[in-house]
Amino acid sequence: MNRRTIAKPVTIRGTGLFTDTPASATIEPAAPGLGIGFIHNSTLVHADIELLARSPIPVFADQPARHTCLALGGAIATTTEHILAALVGLGISDAIITLGETGELPIGDGSAKLFTDAITATGITQLGGDLAPITLTSPIAVRDGSASIIARPADKASYTYNFEPAKGSPLAPQVAAWDASQGAFQREIAPARTFSMHAEATRMQNLGLFTSFTEADLLVLDTAGDPIGNGFRFVNEPARHKLLDLVGDLALVGAPVLASINATGSGHALNHRLAKELRCLRAE
Secondary structure, three states: OEEEEEOOOEEEEEEEOOOOOEEEEEEEEOOOOOOEEEEEOOEEEEOOHHHEEOOOOHHHOOOOOOOOEEEEOOEEEEOOHHHHHHHHHOOOOOEEEEEOOOOEOEOOOOOOHHHHHHHHHHOEEEEEEEOOOEEOOOOEEEEEOOEEEEEEEOOOOEEEEEEOOOOOOOOOOEEEEEOOOHHHHHHHHOOOOOEEEHHHHHHHHHOOOOOOOOOOOOEEEOOOOOEOOOOOOOOOHHHHHHHHHHHHHHHHHOOOEEEEEEEEOOOHHHHHHHHHHHHHHHHO
16 A cells, blocks of 8 residues: 555544534644554554553443544543544545544544545645555454454455344344445445434433534434434445444554455444454564
């Protein structure tokens, strides 16, 4: 993979989903070899699975991962998965993202579209040197109950996500796939939004979270599985967003992975486990 960076700085502003306060991210060009890094409190936090941290949101601190957070000393980078997916999806290997006071990324509409739109409007620059991919000689699998992710050796990267709704969910099983091409990511994956059921969103608001958001801002589904005050962008938007999260979480490996990756019912916690397994291969 040829190393690439953003052509010139661009700032994205909005609100942090979990901090529920103003958030900003300035994406800047980086020298070849730096990789992806976040700056918070004047500290560089590399996008590395070894810097994975618990959620700084107290209600989530002892729960399975609800978003992807990094930390180094007193610096944090919170809810990084969407911007990381955007960078991987657009083939950017090196960039610096300077975060606002809270260390959380803007959530936008819950997709990666605000990041892919900003990056493509600014442009992408080729850098010198190549980034060696991670290759597999045998399959790697991580499992948690009925959820699984299997990475199999392949000549090029591909991703498939099999969405298996919880028992009693009004949503039907659905599948999303991405062939690792940049155009397809921007068109077919980046616009897919995070989603929640109305009961869950109400519970979160009762805990003091998401109070700045309405159903028109983020995708909230009723008991029939239909968006409230909104509409699906794709018939399989939930599966596409889960795939988006998978791509963003696996960016913490720090190199492209030449594998066929097939996930079933996985979330951030299982994504992180696979990233750790793949990171070990890179270190060998």
